[in-house]
Amino acid sequence: xxxxxxxxxxxxxxxxxxxxxxxxxxxxxxxxxxxxxxxxxxxxxxxxxxxxxxxxxxxxxxxxxxxxxxxxxxxxxxxxxxxxxxxxxxxxxxxxxxxxxxxxxxxxxxxxxxxxxxxxxxxxxxxxxxxxxxxxxxxxxxxxxxxxxxxxxxxxxxxxxxxxxxxxxxxxxxxxxxxxxxxxxxxxxxxxxxxxxxxxxxxxxxxxxxxxxxxxxxxxxxxxxxxxxxxxxxxxxxxxxxxxxxxxxxxxxxxxxxxxxxxxxxxxxxxxxxxxxxxxxxxxxxxxxxxxxxxxxxxxxxxxxxxxxxxxxxxxxxxxxxxxxxxxxxxxxxxxxxxxxxxxxxxxxxxxxxxxxxxxxxxxxxxxxxxxxxxxxxxxxxxxxxxxxxxxxxxxxxxxxxxxxxxxxxxxxxxxxxxxxxxxxxxxxxxxxxxxxxxxxxxxxxxxxxxxxxxxxxxxxxxxxxxxxxxxxxxxxxxxxxxxx
Numbered sequence: 001x002x003x004x005x006x007x008x009x010x011x012x013x014x015x016x017x018x019x020x021x022x023x024x025x026x027x028x029x030x031x032x033x034x035x036x037x038x039x040x041x042x043x044x045x046x047x048x049x050x051x052x053x054x055x056x057x058x059x060x061x062x063x064x065x066x067x068x069x070x071x072x073x074x075x076x077x078x079x080x081x082x083x084x085x086x087x088x089x090x091x092x093x094x095x096x097x098x099x100x101x102x103x104x105x106x107x108x109x110x111x112x113x114x115x116x117x118x119x120x121x122x123x124x125x126x127x128x129x130x131x132x133x134x135x136x137x138x139x140x141x142x143x144x145x146x147x148x149x150x151x152x153x154x155x156x157x158x159x160x161x162x163x164x165x166x167x168x169x170x171x172x173x174x175x176x177x178x179x180x181x182x183x184x185x186x187x188x189x190x191x192x193x194x195x196x197x198x199x200x201x202x203x204x205x206x207x208x209x210x211x212x213x214x215x216x217x218x219x220x221x222x223x224x225x226x227x228x229x230x231x232x233x234x235x236x237x238x239x240x241x242x243x244x245x246x247x248x249x250x251x252x253x254x255x256x257x258x259x260x261x262x263x264x265x266x267x268x269x270x271x272x273x274x275x276x277x278x279x280x281x282x283x284x285x286x287x288x289x290x291x292x293x294x295x296x297x298x299x300x301x302x303x304x305x306x307x308x309x310x311x312x313x314x315x316x317x318x319x320x321x322x323x324x325x326x327x328x329x330x331x332x333x334x335x336x337x338x339x340x341x342x343x344x345x346x347x348x349x350x351x352x353x354x355x356x357x358x359x360x361x362x363x364x365x366x367x368x369x370x371x372x373x374x375x376x377x378x379x380x381x382x383x384x385x386x387x388x389x390x391x392x393x394x395x396x397x398x399x400x401x402x403x404x405x406x407x408x409x410x411x412x413x414x415x416x417x418x419x420x421x422x423x424x425x426x427x428x429x430x431x432x433x434x435x436x437x438x439x440x441x442x443x444x445x446x447x448x449x450x451x452x453x454x455x456x457x458x459x460x461x462x463x464x465x466x467x468x469x470x471x472x473x474x475x476x477x478x479x480x481x482x483x484x485x
Contacts, residue, residue: 023075025328028065033057035074036067045341053079066331078331122296129346130290133194137352138290140280141225141370142216145289148172148240149209151262151269157253158199158208162340165208166347167247169195172210173349175240180218184226189218192351196293202316203323204298204333211293213286216277219351225370233274241270294346297337 028036033054040050056079057065068076150168158164173193180191193214201207217227245262248254262268278286304313305327312330315322325333339345348354360366401408 023068023070025066025068025332028067028077032067032074036065036077039074039077043341053077066328076335078335126291126294126296129294130287133290134283134287137194137348137357138213138286139192139215139225139351139370141372142227142280143213143278143286144216145273145275145278146172146176146212146214147209147273148175148212149207149271149273150244153258153262153269154244154248154254155206155208157248159206159336161253162343164248164251164253165197165199166344167251168208168244169197169210169347171240171243171247172212173347175236175243176212176214177350179231179236179239180214180228183228183231184218184220186218186220186226189220189226190350191215191218192353192356193349194290194293194352195347195349197345197347198293198297200297200337203314204330204337206336213289213293215351219370223365223368223370225372227372233272236274237270237272240272241268244270298334 037050037054040053041047044050064080066078067074068078148168158168172195176193177191181189191214193212196211197208198211199206199208215225217225219225245254245259249256249259278289298314302315302317302319304315305311306313310327312325312327313322314325314330348357350356357366
């Protein structure tokens with residue numbers, strides 16, 4: 001079975017150049033060896049990886065070495081080789097183990113230490129990350145799991161410019177922060193969030209989205225936590241949509257015309273999943289969730305390689321569907337999800353940010369157990385949260401009279417559908433936004449009418465028995481038009 005040994009790509013190639021210039025993948029040629037060594041050295045920042053590739057090339061026969069070429073220049077390299085790890089000198093580094101009773105020995109290879117890619121090596125980091133996050137970062141307060149996704153028409157901008165992924169994370173945080181601060185009317189209230197950026201879908205399609213573990217409320221004062229009341233994720237979706245479109249517009253990625261088109265759609269493509277509340281006592285649920293949000297882009301258990309046909313069969317999560325990849329297509333799909341060197345795929349905000357945690361540790365307050373207060377649903381500030389959100393997002397105050405600019409007050413909440421219908425009918429707004437009836441299509445060129453069951457007598461227009469109303473409609477044979485009245 002082939003094992004992944006090396007993947008390298010020159011990341012200094014700008015996204016604009018990648019869009020204009022075609023990158024092709026082909027097998028390694030003898031004249032590419034020197035260039036491949038330079039690419040590996042530059043990609044990994046050291047010569048050890050390039051030396052390992054050279055040794056594998058000399059000692060292995062059944063290897064698959066591919067290069068990425070752009071304008072006749074090698075800009076990337078990937079190597080598959082069947083490797084047997086042996087306990088001899090100058091081989092793959094690892095830790096040797098020997099049983100004291102039976103003398104059995106084996107060598108455990110070191111981790112590849114690559115960027116959220118290798119499923120086997122990354123699995124250990126997933127477990128370690130889950131334990132560290134639950135013990136060192138997350139506090140014993142209620143949390144929620146959110147998933148923020150964007151329309152397909154906007155995903156290509158993040159594919160060619162991965163810097164935008166950090167801006168996507170920032171938009172998610174600003175939306176959650178504004179929303180939670182609005183529903184928790186406390187002074188200097190701040191939530192805490194851990195946001196993991198993922199770029200892959202079920203079949204390795206490029207689908208940038210964010211998994212968020214956020215406190216279900218806000219911290220304020222000296223270690224006090226106020227639980228947020230129940231809210232609708234649809235309201236949060238409008239805030240996220242506004243902030244993301246404004247960010248892409250400021251970056252020059254989209255135009256105002258595209259924004260108008262997106263806003264005119266019935267389903268904008270923006271979606272927010274809001275999971276149930278996770279209580280502090282649900283430690284196992286929280287730890288499993290922290291592992292899930294930083295999982296690898298693909299699973300070896302769902303992957304089957306057909307060596308004779310150079311095809312890869314990849315199953316869906318529910319094992320009800322599968323997709324067939326060409327070997328090169330599979331490699332290209334995997335490489336599109338490899339983060340750039342130094343790119344942070346997990347970010348911490350608010351109460352869980354590095355600055356906040358460092359400040360609390362310096363003041364010996366990081367280990368304090370927060371005092372949890374339940375949500376105050378009946379407060380006056382909470383009843384006006386919808387107005388605060390509209391002011392922040394759309395820069396308009398719904399409590400200002402449009403005629404005299406005076407302050408308006410809430411007199412009632414209308415929820416009965418019949419009452420709403422009567423009010424809108426009285427204002428003439430009930431059927432304003434009703435979709436118009438579809439226009440009738442033209443009849444087919446060749447059609448036949450069956451008059452066998454017709455109840456009205458049928459007369460030929462040329463017959464003498466036809467009524468006068470039919471006789472008057474006889475065609476003028478000379479001009480092929482209706483006669484003048």
